[in-house]
Amino acid sequence: MKRKFNKEQKILFILGALLLIGFLAGPATGPYFLRLMSLTLIYLILTTGLNIVSGYAGQVSLGQAGLYGIGAYTGGVLSVKLGLSIWLGMPVAMVVAGICGLIVGIPTLRVSGHYLALITIGFGVIVEKLLVEWVPLTGGPGGISVQPISIGSEVLSEVQVYYVILAICLLVLWLVNNIIKSPFGRAFSAIRDNEIAAGCMGINIMGYKLLAFVLSAVFAGLAGCIYTYFSIFVSPDTFSFNLSVFFLLTLIVGGQGTMAGPIIGTILLTILPEYMQALDKYRLIIYGLLLIVSVIGLPHGISGAILRKFPKLLAVEKPEKFEVDPIVDRSQNKDNEDLLVMENVTKRFGGLNAIQNISLTVKKGSVHSLIGPNGAGKSTLINIITGVYKPNEGSVLFNGSQINGTKPYKIALAGISRTFQSVQVFGNMSVLENVMVGGHGQYHSNLFDFIFKLGRGRKEERITRERAWALLQMVGLEDRASEFSSSLSSGQQRLLEIARALAMEPDLLLLDEPAAGLNEVEISHLSNLIKKITPKGVTILLIEHHIDFVMDISNTITVLNFGKKLAEGSPTEIQENQEVIDAYLGKDEAVEAC
């Protein structure tokens, strides 16, 4: 029988192979290429870190050379002024660069896209100028010379230095891989794919963006410090804007948001040009062309194109059995108490009253539906409950606490999950990962538990993974678990959203038109699904236009019309209400539903 290796074993095998290749290839190529390969590994440390912020979290950073320079000069200054070795220089450089990364990341609280890119460029330019002008500290344009890398009193040879850098690089790859395969990595990717949906999954958007900047800066600082001791000399002209562009280019060519991307891109763009020395004066032109070709022809870079061509490479292993129940039992909630209370809520968009003075109470353990014509204000109400919109007037109480004015991620963590009227899946993540993002709020482990793969983090990760599989099985998507969620049909994406929302273990589940785009068979499947969820004590607030479906599963129905409450009652009361028949149901619908 063919032996199967699990993911961990495969990663260890790949790292081992890289180590062996590096171990043999470096010294075998002669002194010039040995230095070039050492430099490539230093760049790889940086680009792997840059991949966290740009590739996974989706925040463009064009100031990475500045952070690299800060790490380099921290090492250099410590060596010159205090006589510290690289071993003490590295942690200090990582901390200093990390603090600078935090400062660069702060603008992300206000701006994104092009504006953020401009700010990071500004940061890089400021650092470059400071390194030139702050002569007493940096030595100015002439640069500074530092002591070579040594262990104790023994100075390491170039080959030994290469091995040290190789070991650090592999360690960085392992650590970053651990981060990426943890809830932290999934949170970064979720933010990149869809900020609003990520917030509604309990992810603190601002906190995670800052964390991504800090992590990438820490690795840039580490790379910079190694560079200084490796070169025995450092000067400001190394840390130009061109270098930042080069780093970003390696990611774009190699493939952002994959572990292999920086490896492919860095090796390709650092080593390949050496074989094309004749074209050296055209190097920038070649880089420019590469950038254009990559963006147009390979929008996901080389690794992204490979993964899309051979999706089996992404295949995830299904656990042999799911010991966890997909829906956590909340049947203690079925006590008919008030779960959600909205009082005199009004929401205006300019002169339009989308919601006007609405009061609504959702009882624990019930299925409460909101119906009404298009534009009646139903989705606006859900967006107010989940914190996406702030009401102009009125209050929203959940489990007795006021939640209006609270950030979406805090509302999600308080126990409210949702689906969206126009589906909002994380398209570049797998179906399984989408559901696991829903489990984000259930973790108690911290970043270090995941970075170093400690027991607590591993256990929580296993539980979340198993629950995600069980939820996918429940909604009938387990066979698609490994695929990009963008490849699902819109009906399947709706089911995926429900699984993801249930992974949040909510007290209140808000379903915004879950049956839209589903055929009759799928609607009856959805109806059965909801009937399975409610006995577990999950309260449901449902918006839906399929009246038969609403009448079948609801305990209470509220009818909205032009932003106002038109009627409220049991399904039978609503069907018989003349105002509702006139404004929304029409005679035929009412009779059919009966």
Ligand SMILES: Nc1ncnc2c1ncn2[C@@H]1O[C@H](COP(=O)(O)OP(=O)(O)OP(=O)(O)O)[C@@H](O)[C@H]1O
């Ligand atoms: N962000 C916004 N900016 C401006 N107007 C908005 C915004 N969101 C909603 N509206 C307006 O508020 C009103 C209520 O919209 P809403 O989407 O809540 O209605 P709905 O009952 O969910 O309708 P449908 O069933 O078509 O989804 C509409 O007139 C809509 O155009």
